[in-house]
Each structure stands twice: as C-alpha cells, then as structure tokens.
Amino acid sequence: MSDEQVLARPIGWWLKEADFRLDAAFDRRLEERNVDRRGWQVLASLARQPTSRTDLIDSLAAFDAPEIIQNVMEDLTARGWIEESGGLLRLTPDGEREQAALAPLVNDVRQQVVAALPQQDYLRLVRLLEQLIAAF
Numbered sequence: 001m002s003d004e005q006v007l008a009r010p011i012g013w014w015l016k017e018a019d020f021r022l023d024a025a026f027d028r029r030l031e032e033r034n035v036d037r038r039g040w041q042v043l044a045s046l047a048r049q050p051t052s053r054t055d056l057i058d059s060l061a062a063f064d065a066p067e068i069i070q071n072v073m074e075d076l077t078a079r080g081w082i083e084e085s086g087g088l089l090r091l092t093p094d095g096e097r098e099q100a101a102l103a104p105l106v107n108d109v110r111q112q113v114v115a116a117l118p119q120q121d122y123l124r125l126v127r128l129l130e131q132l133i134a135a136f
Contacts, residue, residue: 023037030106042060043076046099073089081095081098
C-alpha cells in the first residue's frame with residue numbers, strides 16, 4: 001500500500017480497525033473454550049490477585065462499559081469460575097484451571113502480534129501511541 005493510500009484514512013480509522021482485528025483474533029482463538037476476550041481479561045485480572053467488583057470494572061473501563069464487564073462477571077460466576085467472598089472476586093479452582101487453559105491460546109495471538117511487528121517497531125508503535133494519548 002502506498003503512503004498516499006495509508007494516509008487517505010485518518011488515524012482514528014487505523015486505531016479502531018487494529019482494535020477490531022485484535023478483538024476478532026482473540027475471539028476466534030478463544031471460541032473453542034466458549035470465552036471471549038473480555039472473559040479472558042476478567043479471568044487474567046483475578047488470576048493476578050482477588051479484587052473488588054468496582055476495582056475490576058475500573059481496571060477494564062478502557063475496554064468496555066461497566067454494564068458489559070458486569071455481565072461478563074455474572075456469566076463467569078454462573079459458570080462457577082469466579083466467586084465473591086469478603087467483598088473480593090477471586091477465581092474458583094475451576095476458574096484457575098480455565099484461566100490456565102486459556103493462557104496458551106492468548107499467547108498464540110500475542111505471538112501473531114510479535115510476528116507482525118519486529119520488536120523495535122512494536123516498541124516504537126507503543127511509544128508513539130503513548131505520545132498520542134498524552135497529547136489528549
């Protein structure tokens with residue numbers, strides 16, 4: 001694609017398209033376990049440490065509205081993968097097993113990103129996005 005063709009689309013289009021394609025790649029890879037990227041994010045967050053509903057929703061606010069994250073939490077609770085005790089959400093033993101089974105699938109998608117961008121380009125892209133975010 002020529003520079004002119006690339007520049008014909010605004011940066012917002014590129015950012016949204018990249019996000020859409022990353023979500024789709026994660027969802028395709030995770031669908032065999034009947035989980036989407038948001039479910040993975042909740043499980044991965046709770047695998048790091050138990051947390052309150054409010055803190056979990058706040059930590060994932062950049063990805064989805066609170067009601068969507070709440071729905072994901074309710075789904076994972078109904079599956080028996082997370083539970084709430086003492087004001088904190090945590091993984092159940094089944095949730096720990098599921099999170100461990102999902103981790104290699106998530107890593108597969110992350111490796112696609114690594115393969116698409118050499119390390120220096122990846123770092124440069126992230127630094128440029130950091131600058132863009134700071135500007136707003």
